[in-house]
Amino acid sequence: MEFLTDYAGFLLKLISVALIIVFVLGIVASGKRKSQPGSLSVTKLNESYDDMKAELDRQLLDKKVLKDREKEKKKKEKVEKKAKKKVLKESEEEAKKRLYVLDFDGDIKASAVDSMREEITAVLSVAKPQDEVVVRLESGGGVVHGYGLAASQLQRIREANIPLTICVDKVAASGGYMMACVADKIIAAPFAILGSIGVVAQVPNVHRLLDKSLIDVELHTAGRYKRTLTMLGKNTDEGREKFRQDLEDTHGLFKRFVSGQRPQLDIDNIATGDTWYGSEALENNLIDVVMTSDAYLVSHYDNAEVIQVVYKQPKGMAERFGLSLFSALEHKVVSWVGKLTQSRGY
Incomplete structure (x- = not known):
């Protein structure tokens, strides 16, 4: 027990x-992170x-059939190269169409807008x-302001006349x-x-509980509606009533x-x-086509360059160091506890 106490x-x-x-480190790095x-x-x-398709062909097709396909592919690539050179010479505007693919995985704060705005700037x-x-x-x-900004970033693409x-x-x-x-x-x-075109807000109130415990809360504001609900x-x-009106x-x-x-x-x-x-969303004009994103992108692989663009936010020194430190610490603690329990026969 004395050993365990000292160890703890x-x-x-x-x-x-x-x-x-x-x-x-967090304080030191916070000032540098923005730059x-x-x-x-x-x-x-x-x-x-193409790589996935080629790998499946190698695994499934007969060697002779595979060799014939490779020959056809090389011929096709030569023709495409010549056509591409010709197009580039004639007019740069007639070059192969490009699809720029961005991903937005939204949380309640629309945090992904920080990366998306950079991706949109790069693409435009x-x-x-x-x-x-x-x-x-x-x-x-x-939140309204987060998703309002995200929608505004997408409007930049429309304003640039890019589909x-x-x-x-x-x-x-x-x-x-x-x-x-x-x-x-x-x-x-x-x-x-899809849908949910509405607004919701919820504010918990513990005033009665505090009142029973004889706890007073003072709130001072300047402006009639500076704080509607607390x-x-x-x-x-x-x-x-003012809070409900704001929601409306x-x-x-x-x-x-x-x-x-x-x-x-x-x-x-x-x-x-x-x-x-x-x-149902299609019937109500909320969308235009029922199809998965995979099917849509695959349908463009033959006639367009499909390019995924991802902007990665920089991680601060404290964040990088902190994650690796605690990961190593956790591993060490688990290892020590394992050895300790093993030696005591648990």
Whole structure:
């Protein structure tokens, strides 16, 4: 027992020192992180698709058939090279179409907008009118200002006269649909969830509990509606009414935005907060095509360059060091505990 007590004390000291080091490094690195540039990753999805197809051919086809196919492929590549050179000489604008693929996996704060804005800036610097931007979007919605910014970033593509297609495989609801409706074309999988054009807010209130415990909470504001509902203080009917009115105003803004992007929608019947699956969403004009994003991209592999663009945010020194430190510490603790329990026969 004395050994275990000493060991626990040593372990706590070690963890304390590690936390202090990470905290100090975090303060030092926080000022530098903003100035560090991120990295842009570009992947040609056509090549990945061709590699997978070639590997399956090697595994499944007869050697003679495989050899004949390889000969045909080389001939086709020679013809394409000549055609490409000719096209480039005649006119740069007639070059092969490009599909730029971006991914947006949204959380409640729409945090992915930080990377998406950089990806859009990069794509718009090289994209031409015959190209297309495809955004694979997954989001159940979140805060108004976060998704409002995300939708505004997508509008930059439309304003540059570059066709924009949104693909939804699982869900684009509420703020997610606010983003999707900006597109020239919305494609959704048969069981993807779309819609939820509504606004929700929830504020817990523990005033009565505090009142029973004889705890007073003072809230001082300048401005009649600076704080309508609070978590700790007593809420008023006037405050509740103003809060509800703010929700209605936000809902009205949401409805006007969606109907402005997709005038074919019967906005009053659709903007009830309800959701629809892909096939039903098509009937209600929420989307344009029922199809998975994979099927859409594969359909363009033969006649376009399909390029995935990913911007990776820089990680601070403290974050990188902290993650590796705690991972190593966790591994060591598990190892020590394992040896200890083994030696005592547990």
